Amino acid sequence: MAGAERGPRERMVFSAAQLIRRDGVAATGMRDVAAHARAPRGSLRHYFPGGKEQLVNEAVDWAGRYAAGRVARFLAAMPEPSPSRLFAAMAAQWIDEYGSAGFEAGGCPVAAATVDCADAAESTRAAAAAAFARWTVPVARALAGMGVPEERAEPLATLMISALEGAILIARAERDVRALTTVTRELAPLLDAATTPPRA
Amino acid sequence: MAGAERGPRERMVFSAAQLIRRDGVAATGMRDVAAHARAPRGSLRHYFPGGKEQLVNEAVDWAGRYAAGRVARFLAAMPEPSPSRLFAAMAAQWIDEYGSAGFEAGGCPVAAATVDCADAAESTRAAAAAAFARWTVPVARALAGMGVPEERAEPLATLMISALEGAILIARAERDVRALTTVTRELAPLLDAATTPPRA
DNA sequence: CTCCGTATATGACAGTCGTCATAATAGACC
DNA sequence: GGTCTATTATGACGACTGTCATATACGGAG
Numbered sequence: 001m002a003g004a005e006r007g008p009r010e011r012m013v014f015s016a017a018q019l020i021r022r023d024g025v026a027a028t029g030m031r032d033v034a035a036h037a038r039a040p041r042g043s044l045r046h047y048f049p050g051g052k053e054q055l056v057n058e059a060v061d062w063a064g065r066y067a068a069g070r071v072a073r074f075l076a077a078m079p080e081p082s083p084s085r086l087f088a089a090m091a092a093q094w095i096d097e098y099g100s101a102g103f104e105a106g107g108c109p110v111a112a113a114t115v116d117c118a119d120a121a122e123s124t125r126a127a128a129a130a131a132f133a134r135w136t137v138p139v140a141r142a143l144a145g146m147g148v149p150e151e152r153a154e155p156l157a158t159l160m161i162s163a164l165e166g167a168i169l170i171a172r173a174e175r176d177v178r179a180l181t182t183v184t185r186e187l188a189p190l191l192d193a194a195t196t197p198p199r200a
Numbered sequence: 201m202a203g204a205e206r207g208p209r210e211r212m213v214f215s216a217a218q219l220i221r222r223d224g225v226a227a228t229g230m231r232d233v234a235a236h237a238r239a240p241r242g243s244l245r246h247y248f249p250g251g252k253e254q255l256v257n258e259a260v261d262w263a264g265r266y267a268a269g270r271v272a273r274f275l276a277a278m279p280e281p282s283p284s285r286l287f288a289a290m291a292a293q294w295i296d297e298y299g300s301a302g303f304e305a306g307g308c309p310v311a312a313a314t315v316d317c318a319d320a321a322e323s324t325r326a327a328a329a330a331a332f333a334r335w336t337v338p339v340a341r342a343l344a345g346m347g348v349p350e351e352r353a354e355p356l357a358t359l360m361i362s363a364l365e366g367a368i369l370i371a372r373a374e375r376d377v378r379a380l381t382t383v384t385r386e387l388a389p390l391l392d393a394a395t396t397p398p399r400a
Numbered sequence: 401c402t403c404c405g406t407a408t409a410t411g412a413c414a415g416t417c418g419t420c421a422t423a424a425t426a427g428a429c430c
Numbered sequence: 431g432g433t434c435t436a437t438t439a440t441g442a443c444g445a446c447t448g449t450c451a452t453a454t455a456c457g458g459a460g
Contacts (some may be wrong), residue, residue, distance in 0.1 A: 008407090024316040026226030029447065042408040047449075052448065106319055114373045115315045116224040119339055128373040152386075158370065158379050159386045165369050166362030173314045173328040179358050185354075186359045190390040208437095229417065243439040245420075252418065 011037040016059035022106030024106045025056055025116035025124075056113060063109040064131025071138040081146050083191035084138070087160050091184045093166055095177045103175050105160055106169050110135075136161060147195040148168040156194055205358055207340070209247045211237040216259035222306030225256055225316035225324075256313060257327040261308040264331025271338040281346050283391035287360050291384045294368055295377045302377050307368050310335075336361060347395040356394055 015037035019028040034041045048054045064176055074089040075081060083104070097105065110131045117124040139157035144150055163183045172181035215237035219323045230252055234241040248254045274289040276282060297305065305318040306312070317324040339357035345352055363383045370379035 022319050026224055027320065028315065030449095031447085039409050042410075043353055044448095046407065107315060110373075111311075111369055112315045114369050115307060115312045117229065118278065118372045119222050119306055120227065125373060125375070129375070132370050132373055135228060155382045155386050158367075158382045159363065160352055162366030162370060162379060162383050163363045165366035166364065168312055168368075169314050169359065169365055170362060172318045172330050173310075173324070173325060173330070173332055179362055182355045182358045183362050185388075186355050190387075199258075212426095230419095231417085240438050242440075246437060 008037065008039040008043055008104065012047065012055070013037050013058045013062050013134070015039075015061050016055050017109045018105070020056065020059055020112050021063075021109040021165075022104070024112050026110070039097060053121050053123060054119075056117070057124055058134065060110055060124065060127040060131050064127075067110075067131070067135040068138050071135070071142060073179040075142050082144070083143055083156070083160075083195060084188035085143055085145055086146075087186050087191055090164055091167070091180050092158070094164075094171070095180050098171060098177050107172050108165060111165055111169070119145055132186065134159065143194070149194075151189045152194055160187070160191070208237065208239040208243055212239050212244070212247065212255065213258045213262050215239075216255050217263050217309045219303070220256065220259055221263075221309040222304070230255065231397040253321050253323060256317070256321075257324055260310055260313045260327040260331050261346070264327075267310075267331070267335040268338050271335070271342060275342050279397050281342070283346055283348065283356065283360075283395060284388035286342055286346075287364070287387060287391060288362070288384050290364055291367070291380050294364075294371070295380050298371060298377050298380075303372055307372050309364060311365055311369070314366055328356050344396070346370065352394055355392065360387070360391070375393065 012033055016028065017032045019032055019036055030044050033039075034044055041045060044055075047059075048189055050057075070093065071086070071090070072149045074086060078085060078089070100127065110128050118128065119125075136154065138155045139160060140153040143156055145154040148156060164180075167179040167183040171177050210232055216228065216233045219232055219236060225355055230244050231241060233239075233255065234244055244255075245314075248258075250257075268337070270293065272350045273378060278285060278289070297377055308327050314328045318328065319325075336354065339360060340353040344353040348356060364380075367379040367383040371377050
């Protein structure tokens with residue numbers, strides 16, 4: 001999650017995502033977001049007239065697009081693509097970050113928004129659902145491109161993202177990447193076995 | 201999650217877990233907990249001198265014990281146990297609740313506590329890790345009892361819980377149990393295939 | 401220079417939070 | 431009855447929060 005040096009508006013959305021994934025939505029104040037983004041506090045109302053809800057939704061949106069973009073980059077960088085290798089790349093992003101920078105940066109912003117506002121702010125819930133969808137589609141498409149039958153591509157993508165999100169959660173709680181490495185290893189045979197259709 | 205009619209103290213812990221899993225830790229006020237538990241507000245300080253942190257930790261603890269107890273009950277009620285059937289029972293608990301009572305009750309309290317305080321309150325993070333551990337152990341033991349090799353039992357249990365937690369997250373965001381049913385179906389062959397040791 | 405829309409600054413507002421101090425009540429035991 | 435402890439009641443405190451109203455600076459167009 002490199003910080004692009006764009007305008008103050010984009011910086012605030014980016015900072016919001018970072019703070020949300022670390023502290024949760026409720027614990028992230030708008031003043032904190034402005035400070036973290038080195039943006040003037042007076043601009044908050046100007047760029048986000050919808051208030052905190054709009055800011056959070058845009059942060060979730062950003063996270064979903066970011067995740068989708070990562071999938072595309074993983075694919076492009078993979079000489080011999082396979083489902084298990086794609087999942088390993090997705091998990092490695094978290095394993096590497098936790099290993100090098102520690103666990104302080106937190107987990108997934110979409111997960112945090114879901115936990116914090118799924119039953120409070122309907123628009124944020126919808127944003128989270130959209131983010132998951134935007135993340136699932138490219139994964140499913142990638143699987144299909146690797147020889148996974150069309151009707152199994154999306155279910156398997158959902159399984160991958162579920163397992164990844166859950167493992168991130170456990171890893172954060174344990175302050176240990178064990179869950180992430182375990183899930184990567186245990187899921188691999190199932191994922192690769194799907195590339196050969198049963199009818200073959 | 202039936203509400204046992206015990207003393208006010210237990211009721212408050214139980215209510216805290218319920219409110220936390222719905223609104224998150226930060227959005228759950230102590231006044232709300234007392235009101236939800238029909239307990240006097242003045243008792244909060246008396247039973248939980250450690251303040252909100254202690255109350256949250258006990259709620260997380262309760263949730264971990266509850267999850268472990270459910271696993272035992274699932275096993276006892278299963279005529280022909282198998283790993284996939286155990287996972288299906290665990291997922292069905294959520295599918296049934298979402299299907300009958302809707303999504304308003306929220307998700308997993310342990311997940312909520314992890315997302316909300318993993319980087320803020322060290323003791324709560326430890327409580328969440330302990331809860332996950334207390335949940336993983338009986339699952340792993342159950343798998344071993346079904347013929348899963350000892351060294352694969354715990355990794356598979358971690359995979360199961362990861363996939364379940366992630367699917368709960370996605371289901372809440374989408375307000376659709378699709379992720380839960382999908383994960384149950386897709387994970388089944390992998391789980392059952394583990395019951396026969398490769399060396400056979 | 402004037403004008404004007406974008407952008408920023410600043411402070412106040414009402415509300416809620418966790419915490420605490422204080423005091424009243426209830427019930428058991430001597 | 432008196433006494434002690436466990437429990438409950440109540441109100442206040444300071445520190446936040448998101449929101450908003452208002453005022454200032456910038457920077458091109460006329």
